[in-house]
Amino acid sequence: MADRMQQYVTSARQAAAKRSPAERIADHNEIRPDLAAGEADRQAARCEQCGTPYCQVYCPLHNNIPDWLKMTAEGRMEEAYHLAQATNNFPEICGRICPQERLCEAKWACTLEQAGHGAVTIGGVERHVGETAWANGWVRPRVPVRPSGQRVAIVGAGPAGMAAAEELRAAGHEVHLYDAHARMGGLMSYGIPEFKMEQHVVARRAGLLLDAGVILHGDRVLGRDPGLEELRAHHDAVVLAYGAHVARRLGTPGAALSGVVSAMDYLVASSRALIGETERPGIDAADKWVVVIGGGDTAMDCVRTAVRQGAAGVTCLYRRDRANMPGSAREVENAEEEGTAFGWQSQPEALMDVPVDVIASRPDGFGSRGAVRMVRAHRTRLAASGKGTRLVPERVPGSEFEIAADLVVNALGFTVEDVGALTGGAVAMTAQGRIAADRTSRMTAAQGVFAAGDARLGPSLAVWAIREGREVAATVARYLDAMPARPELEAGAAAG
Ligand SMILES: Cc1cc2nc3c(=O)[nH]c(=O)nc-3n(C[C@H](O)[C@H](O)[C@H](O)COP(=O)(O)OP(=O)(O)OC[C@H]3O[C@@H](n4cnc5c(N)ncnc54)[C@H](O)[C@@H]3O)c2cc1C
Numbered sequence: 247m248a249d250r251m252q253q254y255v256t257s258a259r260q261a262a263a264k265r266s267p268a269e270r271i272a273d274h275n276e277i278r279p280d281l282a283a284g285e286a287d288r289q290a291a292r293c294e295q296c297g298t299p300y301c302q303v304y305c306p307l308h309n310n311i312p313d314w315l316k317m318t319a320e321g322r323m324e325e326a327y328h329l330a331q332a333t334n335n336f337p338e339i340c341g342r343i344c345p346q347e348r349l350c351e352a353k354w355a356c357t358l359e360q361a362g363h364g365a366v367t368i369g370g371v372e373r374h375v376g377e378t379a380w381a382n383g384w385v386r387p388r389v390p391v392r393p394s395g396q397r398v399a400i401v402g403a404g405p406a407g408m409a410a411a412e413e414l415r416a417a418g419h420e421v422h423l424y425d426a427h428a429r430m431g432g433l434m435s436y437g438i439p440e441f442k443m444e445q446h447v448v449a450r451r452a453g454l455l456l457d458a459g460v461i462l463h464g465d466r467v468l469g470r471d472p473g474l475e476e477l478r479a480h481h482d483a484v485v486l487a488y489g490a491h492v493a494r495r496l497g498t499p500g501a502a503l504s505g506v507v508s509a510m511d512y513l514v515a516s517s518r519a520l521i522g523e524t525e526r527p528g529i530d531a532a533d534k535w536v537v538v539i540g541g542g543d544t545a546m547d548c549v550r551t552a553v554r555q556g557a558a559g560v561t562c563l564y565r566r567d568r569a570n571m572p573g574s575a576r577e578v579e580n581a582e583e584e585g586t587a588f589g590w591q592s593q594p595e596a597l598m599d600v601p602v603d604v605i606a607s608r609p610d611g612f613g614s615r616g617a618v619r620m621v622r623a624h625r626t627r628l629a630a631s632g633k634g635t636r637l638v639p640e641r642v643p644g645s646e647f648e649i650a651a652d653l654v655v656n657a658l659g660f661t662v663e664d665v666g667a668l669t670g671g672a673v674a675m676t677a678q679g680r681i682a683a684d685r686t687s688r689m690t691a692a693q694g695v696f697a698a699g700d701a702r703l704g705p706s707l708a709v710w711a712i713r714e715g716r717e718v719a720a721t722v723a724r725y726l727d728a729m730p731a732r733p734e735l736e737a738g739a740a741a742g
């Protein structure tokens with residue numbers, strides 16, 4: 247056990263070693279194990295213990311990072327867990343999937359990173375603290391002390407809905423979680439692949455919520471069954487946390503060919519097969535030439551899933567260069583190690599149903615009903631836009647090229663489903679395409695109906711969704727406190 251902090255001069259940053267690329271592409275399991283106990287202590291003891299901890303500032307949950315690092319270094323693991331859990335409902339989840347290099351471990355957040363010593367492995371230690379707590383039975387359901395007699399419906403069982411459910415249940419409310427899928431987790435269960443976070447990690451947290459008395463209504467779709475008015479009639483408050491799942495349009499000719507799919511459909515199909523909900527993935531890259539279009543983390547998840555499914559070859563096309571891609575450098579590195587080819591500064595212009603070797607006879611031809619056989623693209627150069635800081639890709643004349651593809655995955659990102667259509671017009675969208683809600687109270691135009699997570703923010707991160715869930719829970723609790731109990735509420739929730 248480390249007996250003092252600030253060990254960064256003699257102790258180097260050390261993350262848990264990744265499995266070899268050959269080993270990890272043979273399965274879908276996590277590519278890194280947990281930090282070993284002795285190593286977690288050593289890594290935590292590197293912390294500078296800054297007077298103004300910018301790591302805490304840049305963590306969306308404002309975790310008390312220096313304090314739980316010190317407790318870990320001193321072997322006070324149970325205290326470390328309770329402190330970590332006080333600000334984060336799912337520490338071992340964030341430790342795995344937060345892009346730490348852009349948050350708590352960035353050079354603007356960790357003094358050691360800025361000073362060239364290498365950031366403290368904050369995420370790795372947070373994961374270790376959570377895992378140690380699970381192993382020792384310190385993670386307990388937060389059963390309410392006194393029931394409030396009030397009932398809340400949460401639509402969407404992703405990280406925002408789950409965090410809100412845990413907080414509201416602990417505050418004494420009867421909490422009903424409605425989700426279109428059978429399980430809790432949202433994108434943590436059906437989007438984020440297992441090589442980033444294995445399913446049992448989410449399932450454990452879901453089980454804890456059920457043990458605390460949260461009631462899950464799976465396979466229930468807002469707008470069809472139940473409707474918003476039904477939920478409002480049977481609950482004192484409703485939280486809309488249904489995420490952002492509508493794929494951005496691929497505007498190229500040929501986008502409707504068969505074999506052209508959205509990243510969400512592709513990843514959900516893979517997850518459902520791995521969870522055991524289907525026998526095989528509904529969309530399978532095995533033996534196919536796969537082209538993934540996009541440069542974010544979702545694109546990286548798609549290429550890495552395709553490699554694991556046994557694709558013949560996987561290429562990622564992105565219109566900017568590596569330095570200007572939106573995704574995390576860590577994920578690009580993982581994808582490269584696992585065999586994905588990257589076409590930087592490559593903009594698709596048509597998807598075609600003719601093979602590359604006969605394109606000479608149909609240079610401009612593409613059908614609209616066949617199966618995709620190739621992608622035609624051109625190279626770009628990056629130019630200053632004059633408006634913002636982001637460089638704009640421009641076509642390089644005469645740079646067209648073709649690439650064989652029998653599965654094309656659109657990973658251009660997502661938008662929020664129109665809440666007006668889901669709620670019969672009771673709730674509106676903002677001009678930016680998110681659920682419109684008051685900034686402070688999070689209440690929408692409909693009395694007692696709140697919004698949280700990606701549905702309110704637009705596509706974001708799990709850690710922001712957890713923060714959203716916690717914040718909406720606090721404001722819903724205040725709203726319920728100010729409301730007289732409603733004895734007329736029917737026994738049994740809306741759709742029970
Ligand atoms: C492929 C992919 C990879 C990602 N990787 C990471 C990562 O590594 N790290 C990270 O921090 N973030 C990652 N994210 C982002 C992160 O997953 C999301 O920001 C986060 O899950 C949003 O949480 P949420 O609770 O708001 O919504 P979601 O997690 O999207 O959950 C919303 C839930 O609502 C349900 N739902 C939708 N419509 C309805 C309806 N009409 N009726 C009932 N239920 C409905 C859905 O089934 C879903 O379960 C990734 C996202 C994607 C798409």
Ligand code: SF4
Pocket residue numbers: 304305306307308309311334340341344346349350351368369372709
């Ligand atoms: S929640 Fe994310 S950003 Fe915050 S300390 Fe943990 S890993 Fe870092």
